[in-house]
Amino acid sequence: MYLSIFQYLERVFAAVRPRKLLYMAVDGVAPRAKMNQQRARRFKSAQEAQEKEEEEARLRAEWAADGRPVPPPKDGRPFDSNVITPGTPFMDRLAVFLRVYIHKKMSTDPGWRGITVILSDGSVPGEGEHKIMEYIRRQRTEPGYDPQTSHVIHGLDADLIMLALATHEPHL
Numbered sequence: 052m053y054l055s056i057f058q059y060l061e062r063v064f065a066a067v068r069p070r071k072l073l074y075m076a077v078d079g080v081a082p083r084a085k086m087n088q089q090r091a092r093r094f095k096s097a098q099e100a101q102e103k104e105e106e107e108a109r110l111r112a113e114w115a116a117d118g119r120p121v122p123p124p125k126d127g128r129p130f131d132s133n134v135i136t137p138g139t140p141f142m143d144r145l146a147v148f149l150r151v152y153i154h155k156k157m158s159t160d161p162g163w164r165g166i167t168v169i170l171s172d173g174s175v176p177g178e179g180e181h182k183i184m185e186y187i188r189r190q191r192t193e194p195g196y197d198p199q200t201s202h203v204i205h206g207l208d209a210d211l212i213m214l215a216l217a218t219h220e221p222h223l
Contacts, residue, residue, distance in 0.1 A: 052130060052141075053148050060152070067203045069166055074186055075149065076171040076179035080137045093133045100129070137173040146172035180204075180211045187218055 064073070107124075114121045134141035149170055156163040171182045183204060190196055201222040204215055215223050 053145065056145070057148075057152055063205055064162070067205070068162065069203070071200075072167045072169070074169045074171070074183055075153075076182040077142070077145070077149075077173050078137060078179045079171075079173050079176045079182075081176075081178060093136070097131075097133060100131075142173040146170075146174060178208075180206055180208055180214055184214050184218060187220065 060075075111121050111124075133139075136142065149172065153163075153168050153170060157168065169186070171179070175182065177185075187202060190200075191198075199222060200220075202220055204211060204223065
């Protein structure tokens with residue numbers, strides 16, 4: 052999974068080609084209300100995965116009893132998305148691996164040289180998109196900030212679009 056994450060980062064980096072700054076933000080611990088919502092969603096996800104597994108076993112048995120060909124089961128367990136919760140060992144290792152990955156890329160890849168890389172991992176509280184928006188808002192208050200700065204924000208949360216529009220940055 053970590054290798055897949057790094058390959059994805061490579062694709063995004065190649066598409067965007069940052070020139071000054073790369074800010075990577077990973078969701079940290081959420082506020083209490085959001086935490087309750089996430090917990091309920093994760094329990095439901097785990098229950099649905101178990102029900103899917105039981106249904107697949109039932110269908111396999113039914114097909115075998117009918118004499119129909121049964122495709123072989125998939126090897127290994129499916130990825131449990133519950134491990135991407137802040138504070139899990141998976142996320143702690145991801146933070147370490149991302150630091151090593153960034154260091155390696157900055158020292159060996161010419162495209163990474165000369166840019167500032169900021170990693171806000173899961174140990175920093177807050178959702179990743181809010182960390183990014185706060186950084187952009189804070190930069191606007193700094194002396195020497197160029198209002199014509201171009202920003203590229205990439206993420207999978209739908210509210211990222213609304214947050215980006217709310218910055219009123221002309222080149223986002």
